[in-house]
Amino acid sequence: MAIASAFENEKGQEELTYNSRDPGTTDNSDDGGELSGAVVCPSHTTERKMMWRVDWHILPFVTILYLLAFLDRVNIANARTFNLEADLGLKKTEYNTALTIFFVPYILFEIPSNILLKRFSPRIWLSGCMFLFGLVSIFQGLAQNYGGLLATRFFLGLFEAGMFPGCFYLIGMWYKRDEAQKRYSLFFSSTSLAGAFGGLLASAIGKLDGVRGYSGWRWIFILEGLLTAVVAIIFFFTFPAFPEESKWLSEEEQAYIKTRLKAEQGNNGAERKITFRDVLTVLKDHRVILGGFMYFGLIVPAYGYAFFAPTIIKTYNYSPIQTQLHSVPPWAASFVFSLIVAALSDWTRHRAFFALAPLGLLIAAIGVLLSVHTNTTAEYAVLHLFTSGTYAVLPIIVCWFQMNLGGHHRRAIGSAWQVGFGNLGGIIATYIFLDTDAPYFTKGYAICLGFTVVSALASVLYLISIHVENRRRAKTATNIGLSEYEKTELGDLNPNYRYMY
Numbered sequence: 001m002a003i004a005s006a007f008e009n010e011k012g013q014e015e016l017t018y019n020s021r022d023p024g025t026t027d028n029s030d031d032g033g034e035l036s037g038a039v040v041c042p043s044h045t046t047e048r049k050m051m052w053r054v055d056w057h058i059l060p061f062v063t064i065l066y067l068l069a070f071l072d073r074v075n076i077a078n079a080r081t082f083n084l085e086a087d088l089g090l091k092k093t094e095y096n097t098a099l100t101i102f103f104v105p106y107i108l109f110e111i112p113s114n115i116l117l118k119r120f121s122p123r124i125w126l127s128g129c130m131f132l133f134g135l136v137s138i139f140q141g142l143a144q145n146y147g148g149l150l151a152t153r154f155f156l157g158l159f160e161a162g163m164f165p166g167c168f169y170l171i172g173m174w175y176k177r178d179e180a181q182k183r184y185s186l187f188f189s190s191t192s193l194a195g196a197f198g199g200l201l202a203s204a205i206g207k208l209d210g211v212r213g214y215s216g217w218r219w220i221f222i223l224e225g226l227l228t229a230v231v232a233i234i235f236f237f238t239f240p241a242f243p244e245e246s247k248w249l250s251e252e253e254q255a256y257i258k259t260r261l262k263a264e265q266g267n268n269g270a271e272r273k274i275t276f277r278d279v280l281t282v283l284k285d286h287r288v289i290l291g292g293f294m295y296f297g298l299i300v301p302a303y304g305y306a307f308f309a310p311t312i313i314k315t316y317n318y319s320p321i322q323t324q325l326h327s328v329p330p331w332a333a334s335f336v337f338s339l340i341v342a343a344l345s346d347w348t349r350h351r352a353f354f355a356l357a358p359l360g361l362l363i364a365a366i367g368v369l370l371s372v373h374t375n376t377t378a379e380y381a382v383l384h385l386f387t388s389g390t391y392a393v394l395p396i397i398v399c400w401f402q403m404n405l406g407g408h409h410r411r412a413i414g415s416a417w418q419v420g421f422g423n424l425g426g427i428i429a430t431y432i433f434l435d436t437d438a439p440y441f442t443k444g445y446a447i448c449l450g451f452t453v454v455s456a457l458a459s460v461l462y463l464i465s466i467h468v469e470n471r472r473r474a475k476t477a478t479n480i481g482l483s484e485y486e487k488t489e490l491g492d493l494n495p496n497y498r499y500m501y
Contacts, residue, residue, distance in 0.1 A: 041256060042250070042252045042253055042256055045253075047260075050253065050256070050257075051175075051179070054174055054175075054257070055183070057240050057246070057248060058170070058171065058174055058183075058240050059183060059186060059187065061235065061238070061239050061240055062167040062170065062171065062187050062240075063186060063187050063189075063190045064190070064231065065126060065130055065163065065167065065231075065235065065239075066163055066164065066167055066187060066188075066190045066191070066194075067190035067191075067193050067194045067197070068130070068134070068194075068224075068227065068228040068231060069130070069133065069160050069163040069164075069228075070190065070191045070194040070195075070306075071194040071197065071198050071201075071224055071228075072133060072134065072137040072156065072160075072224060072225060072228055073102065073156065073160060074194070074195070074198065074306045074307060075137075075198050075201075075202065075220055075221065075224055076098070076099065076140075076153075076307070077306065077307050077308060077309060077310050077311070078198055078199065078201075078202035078217075078220055078310060078324060078327075079202070079217035079220045079221060080095065080217070080310065080311065081202075081206075081310050081311075081314065081320045081323055081324065082202075082206050082209065082215060082216040082217040082220070082320060083215060083216075083217060084215075084217040087215055087217070088143065088144075088145055088146055088148075088149055089145065089146065090146055090149075093431065093434070094146055096430045096431050096434070097150070097430075098146075098149050098150055098153050099153070099307055099430035100427050100430045100431070101150050101153050101154050101157070102153045102154070102156055102157035102426075103157060103423055103424070103426045103427045103430075104154065104157060105154060105155075105157040105158035105161060106157035106158070106160060106161045106423055106426070107161075107420050107421075107423050107424060107426075107427075108161075108420075109158060109161035109162070110161055110162065110165055110416040110417070110419050110420030110423070111279060111413060111416040111417060111420060113125075113129075113161045113162025113165070113166060113416070114162060114165055114166060114169055114412045114413070114415065114416040115274050115412065116162070117162055117166045117169070117170075117412075118274060118408065118412055121241050121242070121245055122166065122170050122239060122240065122241050122242070123235075123236070123238075123239040123240065123241050124236070125162065125166070126162065126163065126166055126167070126235070126239060127232050127233075127235040127236040127239045128232075128236070129159045129160070129161075129162055129163065130159075130163070130228060130231070130232035130235060131228075131229055131232035131233065131236070132155075132159040133155075133156055133159035133160045133228065134225045134226070134227070134228030134229030134230075134231075134232055135225065135229055136152050136155045136156045136159060136225070137152075137156065137221055137222075137224060137225025137228060138221065138222050138225035138226060138229070139152050139225075140152040140153070140156065140221045140225070141214075141217075141218040141219065141220070141221030141222035141225065142218070142222070164419050165415045165416045165418070165419040165420070167187060168184065168187075168398060168399075168402055168415050168419075169402075169411060169412055169415050169416075170240070170242070171183055171184060171187060172402055172403055172411055172415070173242050173243065173261075173408070173411075174243060174257065174261075175261075176260065176261060177403040177404070177500050178346065178349045178500070179346060180346075180399055180403050181342045181345045181346045181351070181395070181396065181399050182339075182342045182343055182346050184342070184395045184398065184399040185338050185339055185341070185342030185392075185395040185396070185399075186339065186342070187395070188338070188391070188394060188395035188398070189334075189335045189338050189339060189391070189395070191306070191391060192331045192332070192334045192335035192338065192387070192391050193331070193335060194331075195306060195309070195327065195328075195330075195331035195334075195387075196327075196328045196329075196331035196332050196335070198224075198327075199310075199324045199325065199326075199327035199328040199331070200324070200325070200328055201220070201223075201224065202220055202324045203321050203324035203325050205219050205220050205223055205224075206219075206220070206320065206321060206324065207321075243257040243258055244258065274408075274409045274412060274413065278409050278413060279413050282409075282410055282413040282414055282417070283413070283417060285493075286465065287404075287462060287465055287466065288405075288414050288417060288418075290458050290461055290462040290465065291401035291402075291414065291417070291418045291462065292417055292418050292421035292422055293421075293454060293455070293458035294355075294397045294401060294418075294422075294455055294458045294459050294462060295394070295397060295398060295401075295418050295419065295421070295422030295425075295455070296421060296422040296424060296425045296451075296454070296455070296458075297425065297451040297452055297453070297454035297455025297456070297458065298390060298393060298394055298397065298422075298425070298451070298452065298455045299422050299423055299424075299425030299426055299429065299451075300425040300426075300428050300429045300432070300447060300448055300451035300452075301362065301366070301386070301390050301429075301448040301451065301452060302390050302391065302394060302425075302429070303425065303426045303429035303430070304429040304432050304433060304444060304447075304448055305383075305386060305387060305390065307429065307430060307433075308433035308444075309327050309330070309383075310323050310324065310327055311433060311435075311438075312383070312433065312441065313326050313327055313380070313383075315438050315439035316376040316379070316380060317376070326380070329384065330383045330384045330386070330387040331387060333384040333387060333388050334384075334387035334388045334390070334391040334392065335391075337388040337391075337392050338388070338391050338392040338395065341354050341357075341358060341392045341393075341396065342354075342392075342395065342396070345396060349500075350501060351396055351399065351400035351500060351501060352400070352459070352463045352501050354393075354396050355393055355396045355397050355400060355459050356456065356459060356460070358388070358389045358390075358392040358393035358396070359389065359393055359452060359455065359456045359459070360389075361385060361388065361389035362385075362386065362389030362390055362393070362452055363389075363449065363452055363453070363456075364385070364389075365382050365383075365385035365386040365389055366386065366445050366448055366449045366452065367449070368382045368385075369382055369383075369386065369445045370442060370445050370446065370449070373439075373440050393455075397455070397459065398415075398418065398419075400500070401414070401418060401462070402414060402415045402418065403500065404466065404492060404499045404500055405491065405492055406490075406491030406492035406493075406494065406497055407490075407491030407492075409491070410491040410492060411491075425451060428447070428451070432444040432447045432448070463501065466499035466501065467501070469499060470498050470499055473495055473496075473497075473498065476495060
């Protein structure tokens with residue numbers, strides 16, 4: 001996309017004119033030429049300052065929200081090392097079943113949650129769900145038996161269902177495609193922060209074992225759930241919304257944010273309600289189906305590690321507290337690596353390479369873990385590569401796919417489908433690292449390898465598909481007399497739209 005910027009006057013005003021002849025943009029004019037009019041930044045600010053304001057009003061909130069959501073989701077792995085199974089009388093694979101039941105409502109309610117988020121606004125819907133899953137996390141610490149643990153894990157999955165796709169959907173409604181990856185990866189890296197933060201918290205909270213008659217694992221759930229509930233109350237009054245609903249923007253600024261996105265992606269159709277027919281229509285698109293498999297394949301190693309990292313690291317002969325502390329560095333490594341990959345991806349305005357390269361790193365890491373069993377130092381070091389490959393590529397794949405979806409309804413449905421279907425891999429992940437396979441966990445790593453290859457294959461097919469489609473559209477006449485309503489309905493299926501590689 002060609003961008004002409006003028007920095008002439010002393011006030012630092014910027015006037016941006018968007019031309020849609022480049023791949024990766026959409027043209028809303030009737031003649032296939034330049035867009036009608038220029039996208040002019042409000043006179044009192046510059047585009048850089050405007051997006052800096054947007055960053056501060058969006059990113060801290062979604063990052064903290066998902067950090068706490070992921071923490072409440074996977075802290076059961078930390079709690080396990082503090083005698084959770086013995087206290088609740090869990091036998092055989094009952095712990096794994098407790099992990100699995102989380103994903104049943106989590107998968108089923110992804111798409112309904114995104115529809116309700118659009119109807120009620122992110123501030124009300126996401127902060128409300130956040131308060132409820134924080135409350136459930138507290139109840140999880142009060143569970144007295146296996147049935148109580150299952151019930152709390154089910155409702156935790158229900159109330160967390162909309163967090164991930166909802167936040168990605170919200171971010172996508174504020175940023176252009178060539179500036180979104182850093183924001184997506186910063187948001188998604190909250191999972192790495194949650195993993196690291198969870199290990200540190202668990203090592204500290206575990207020392208409360210016996211206080212007021214509660215085991216250390218109970219305090220992990222209670223205190224972390226209480227933190228989530230308190231933050232949710234604050235977020236109910238402060239959490240961001242879509243551009244057209246944000247009161248901290250003037251009408252002129254709202255118009256600018258919406259227009260700069262329209263210049264790149266077309267009219268988003270924010271005012272239009274999503275119907276069940278829309279869901280069926282979007283899911284008929286083969287590229288949408290591929291997007292689900294791209295994510296699905298990676299969820300297996302992602303959750304496999306998130307739920308069983310302490311179990312794996314404990315086999316290296318560490319004490320419970322040392323196990324928690326040694327779980328921190330691999331998460332920290334993935335956080336740094338994912339931000340570097342995201343910055344390079346945005347700088348080059350390219351996604352495919354930065355999706356496939358970390359997949360190669362992950363495959364290599366799994367290969368080492370499958371073959372090296374006598375050098376715990378090397379195995380622990382390779383865990384850093386495992387987490388870095390997994391958690392660097394996940395936000396790239398999600399951003400690449402979701403930012404190629406045009407319009408509110410296609411993006412809301414497509415993002416929920418990708419995450420909802422992809423999290424079927426979470427069910428598989430809960431059974432791949434069994435105690436009976438310790439200390440080598442050969443089956444678990446082999447399954448991770450197979451599903452990583454599935455993700456890589458789906459990613460390559462998606463790349464081929466959008467390349468073929470872009471070439472087809474480049475050779476096809478774009479002046480077909482579509483109305484603005486028809487363009488909005490088509491979204492990225494608009495013949496003038498170009499997919500980003």
